[in-house]
Amino acid sequence: MRRFASDKARRAVAASLRVASRSAAPSPAPAPHPLSPAPVAAMAAAMARFMSTASAGVPAVSLDTINPKVRHSPPYFNSFSKLEAWSAEQSARGLKSFGLDWCHCLGCSALLVLKCEYAVRGEIFNHAQKLDCVFVCLLQNLQNELQKNPESLPFDEMLYCNIGNPQILGQQPITFFREVLSLCDHPALLDKSETHALYSSDAIERAWQILDKIPGRATGAYSHSQGIKGLRDEIAAGIAARDGFHASGDNIFLTDGASPAVHMMMQLLIGSEKDGILCPIPQYPLYSASIALHGGSLVPYFLDEETGWGLEIDELKKQLQEARSKGITVRALVVINPGNPTGQVLTEENQKKIVEFCKNEGLVLLADEVYQENIYVEDKQFHSFKKIARSLGYTDDDLPLASFQSVSKGYYGECGKRGGYMEVTGFSPEVREQIYKVASVNLCSNISGQILASLVMNPPKAGDESFESFMVEKDGILSSMARRAKALEEAFNSLEGITCNKAEGAMYMFPRLHLPQKAIGAAQAAGTAPDTYYAKRLLEATGIVVVPGSGFGQVPGTWHFRCTILPQEDKIPAMISSFKEFHEKFMDEYRD
Ligand SMILES: Cc1ncc(COP(=O)(O)O)c(C=O)c1O
Numbered sequence: 127m128r129r130f131a132s133d134k135a136r137r138a139v140a141a142s143l144r145v146a147s148r149s150a151a152p153s154p155a156p157a158p159h160p161l162s163p164a165p166v167a168a169m170a171a172a173m174a175r176f177m178s179t180a181s182a183g184v185p186a187v188s189l190d191t192i193n194p195k196v197r198h199s200p201p202y203f204n205s206f207s208k209l210e211a212w213s214a215e216q217s218a219r220g221l222k223s224f225g226l227d228w229c230h231c232l233g234c235s236a237l238l239v240l241k242c243e244y245a246v247r248g249e250i251f252n253h254a255q256k257l258d259c260v261f262v263c264l265l266q267n268l269q270n271e272l273q274k275n276p277e278s279l280p281f282d283e284m285l286y287c288n289i290g291n292p293q294i295l296g297q298q299p300i301t302f303f304r305e306v307l308s309l310c311d312h313p314a315l316l317d318k319s320e321t322h323a324l325y326s327s328d329a330i331e332r333a334w335q336i337l338d339k340i341p342g343r344a345t346g347a348y349s350h351s352q353g354i355k356g357l358r359d360e361i362a363a364g365i366a367a368r369d370g371f372h373a374s375g376d377n378i379f380l381t382d383g384a385s386p387a388v389h390m391m392m393q394l395l396i397g398s399e400k401d402g403i404l405c406p407i408p409q410y411p412l413y414s415a416s417i418a419l420h421g422g423s424l425v426p427y428f429l430d431e432e433t434g435w436g437l438e439i440d441e442l443k444k445q446l447q448e449a450r451s452k453g454i455t456v457r458a459l460v461v462i463n464p465g466n467p468t469g470q471v472l473t474e475e476n477q478k479k480i481v482e483f484c485k486n487e488g489l490v491l492l493a494d495e496v497y498q499e500n501i502y503v504e505d506k507q508f509h510s511f512k513k514i515a516r517s518l519g520y521t522d523d524d525l526p527l528a529s530f531q532s533v534s535k536g537y538y539g540e541c542g543k544r545g546g547y548m549e550v551t552g553f554s555p556e557v558r559e560q561i562y563k564v565a566s567v568n569l570c571s572n573i574s575g576q577i578l579a580s581l582v583m584n585p586p587k588a589g590d591e592s593f594e595s596f597m598v599e600k601d602g603i604l605s606s607m608a609r610r611a612k613a614l615e616e617a618f619n620s621l622e623g624i625t626c627n628k629a630e631g632a633m634y635m636f637p638r639l640h641l642p643q644k645a646i647g648a649a650q651a652a653g654t655a656p657d658t659y660y661a662k663r664l665l666e667a668t669g670i671v672v673v674p675g676s677g678f679g680q681v682p683g684t685w686h687f688r689c690t691i692l693p694q695e696d697k698i699p700a701m702i703s704s705f706k707e708f709h710e711k712f713m714d715e716y717r718d
Pocket of ligand 1: 532
């Protein structure tokens with residue numbers, strides 16, 4: 127009642143102010159600044175122009191004036207009705223067939239893109255158009271239903287296995303990292319005696335060290351566009367300790383996660399659709415999205431499922447030649463190691479061949495190493511491409527290389543903090559200047575992310591007060607991920623019509639579905655790709671959310687889905703049994 131009365135009073139006051147301002151005499155124009163009459167006059171003229179166009183009803187921005195690279199990149203539909211309207215429009219225009227092309231899964235579950243073939247005047251046009259959000263819509267409906275009418279559903283919770291976002295599924299942040307972050311953000315705590323009872327002594331010490339590296343000790347201030355120099359030096363020292371080769375803070379660009387660093391490189395490397403980037407298929411859709419957005423051409427190379435998602439040099443050569451024969455200048459090779467969505471870890475031998483290939487073909491090597499801490503098999507180890515190149519004797523002058531690391535993955539999983547870095551070597555000073563120019567457009571990356579990136583590359587060491595508890599947390603997370611990967615791999619491989627390579631690393635399984643013809647027919651009748659059909663049915667029956675393989679690209683005619691290993695360990699047995707039950711019923715329904 128009181129709230130209603132005060133709202134009413136506020137509205138009355140606001141209304142009276144509006145009346146007063148309308149009836150008030152126009153205030154005199156401000157006197158021009160004595161030193162800058164021209165800008166004031168120009169501003170007045172611009173205002174007048176704006177007012178006249180606005181009043182003439184001419185929109186300041188129309189669709190036609192938007193950058194065509196953005197305009198022609200896939201749109202996002204967030205409702206079934208828009209999706210249906212779009213599909214109807216495509217059919218009316220002679221849409222021949224379509225399938226999911228890539229999936230962009232940040233924040234929400236899945237934006238799925240359709241690659242369409244249009245038959246217009248007898249010609250077939252390949253047109254990449256975004257569709258759907260079959261999953262977003264379905265998910266939203268199911269989430270609503272679960273809240274309003276839970277007994278109507280065959281499950282009592284949704285299990286999000288669609289995004290590599292560990293903390294959303296209950297993974298706890300590393301205590302030492304959060305202690306340091308909180309102290310840096312609120313340095314007044316450092317002077318309080320209670321702080322020593324609450325925080326570990328090395329976290330307090332580290333916070334002081336970090337603050338001393340930040341100009342003005344101000345975490346709320348912009349930094350150098352490459353990132354705070356002292357933090358870059360610390361990261362470089364961490365890289366040198368990891369690789370056994372020199373690294374320099376001058377080569378580090380701190381970024382808001384790996385994604386902006388990838389965009390930055392694409393922006394630099396792509397000038398037109400004649401510029402190609404070799405990308406693995408299946409791939410993490412950041413790459414296809416970024417290449418599309420910057421107007422370049424994705425040159426696919428297929429990972430070999432038969433050899434555990436092997437990266438074959440012959441395949442690289444074949445695709446490179448084919449692209450070149452079409453007039454495409456291939457600028458760079460993307461390698462994701464450990465792989466997403468495929469979870470493989472490259473061998474040292476293979477990496478050496480990749481480095482030699484880039485060197486011989488004059489390609490920039492874009493090494494996505496965000497899963498460098500996520501390795502679950504005894505016989506594989508992470509080797510950075512920088513280390514491999516240096517071990518082959520290549521110096522900073524020999525091979526242009528950009529390596530990406532992130533605070534989002536590993537055992538830390540701090541996706542929302544948006545921290546990461548890119549190490550660039552082998553570029554001329556002029557090119558380096560251009561990289562810096564692009565970085566400086568955004569002023570700087572966020573300071574908490576910068577601090578976190580330095581912590582990830584310089585965690586507590588033996589002898590530090592936090593060391594033991596830090597190791598317990600780190601090993602606990604990584605060994606649990608390894609057990610979850612194993613359990614899921616065994617479960618998938620035990621099922622009729624599913625084969626699954628080992629998840630050697632990263633956070634995903636990418637099982638192959640060998641679907642009966644009848645199931646493929648049912649998917650076609652429903653107007654979806656077979657793996658999308660399967661994933662939808664799985665979601666409706668179990669609440670388990672996976673991403674259809676067509677979202678990542680796959681060998682035509684093969685069907686997969688990506689499932690993260692991130693649900694907490696105590697949920698895995700129930701997840702496996704409900705998955706199995708669904709799959710067996712699905713096969714019974716469709717077995718040829
Ligand atoms: C292979 C790979 N690279 C880059 C990223 C982007 O990570 P972020 O921008 O959060 O650092 C991801 C996220 O899942 C990824 O899987």
